[in-house]
Amino acid sequence: MFKGINALLLVLVSTVSWGHGGVMNEGNECKLRVGPYVMNFSGYQPENNDSKQFCDDMPTIGKSIIVLDFIDRKLRDMTVNFRVIKATEAALGTAEDGVVNDAELAQTPFFEIPAKEYPTGTMTVSQNFTEKGHFVGYVIVEGENEKFISRFPFSVGYPPKGIPEALKIPIAFFFVVVIVMVWFLRRKPVAFNEKQD
Template sequence: MITRGLTAWLLATVLFSSSGYGHGGVGMVDNRCVLRIGPDLMFFTGYQPQSTREEFCDDIPTAGQTVVVLDMQDTELRDMLMEIRIIKDLGTHRRTNGLPVLTDAELASPEVLDPVTIAYVPAKKYPSGTLNFVHTFPDNGKFIGIVSVKNIHGQTYVSQFPFAVGQPLGKSLALYGMMIAGLFGTVYGLWYYGRTQKPHSQKKPA
């Protein structure tokens, strides 16, 4: 029973961490794209009206005009100042769980951010709860989206999400293939461990 429970817990954890938030702050929850920022969640929708009607959550299929819509379900977000920035990922930032992450010092440094910023929306409030953001990516590449919100108490929350534009299909398939292989390997290891421990637990008392 312990082994089965541990296996189920691990399965849920791996699935949430990989497919739930595989690209930093953006991911899927209940089949909807969401952006996690501090204690709040915003629904996230991205699409390219000039090339496809399909929506996406993380990587952008091709270069070109891209529309991002953020829907603030939590009403407290509507009273906060929200700022959006997209920077090029030059591969110079530290990595956490395989993803690039800017430190607090880098996020606060114009000298670090300004030279690599390709799009910027100044801080403002969105009382309607909806933010529409449009940007045209001229070329493929790797980028990091940074969304910051500040409440009336001066507290600031930042969400970072790395993404790629024009990422080859083979690279995505390889990534998901590795996650699936790792998941099955872990489950098999737990099953084998439980099987080897079974004879010891079934010894008859003297």
């Protein structure tokens, strides 16, 4: 039984970090790593979800807004190019998601924001996704003597599979409670030895 509890606890504590390629969900923030630099990644679908923020995958089709906020000030002095390429499959969920593919980069992008400097530290990308599909995003930052590329696959119009994030912890907790209750129901009550005269 304790192995089961340990496994559940490990599941609980392993929710700190996940992501697709360059985009990582760290704690409660979605971050995009480009070489040594870090940006905050925020996805919005205001027509469907008001102010809810998404981390890479967009659950529905329609008007979508991606905002990149530069955490490292140096990025404000560099050009940023954002391009999205159509893909045939969803993110693998492995390290391969982040591997830059030159053949992909050579393709005509689905849409692109040409390289430009963003002195306010915020890059806003608006796009209307009319049909669901899988995509690969590329963010290319270029300074005087440096250039870094980040790749992140994402999907549009595919609701998240499996157990919703908000229910994972309550369900895990429920199972822990049930297992503990069953364990106690199986045990006989402890009886102390009677005092011998």
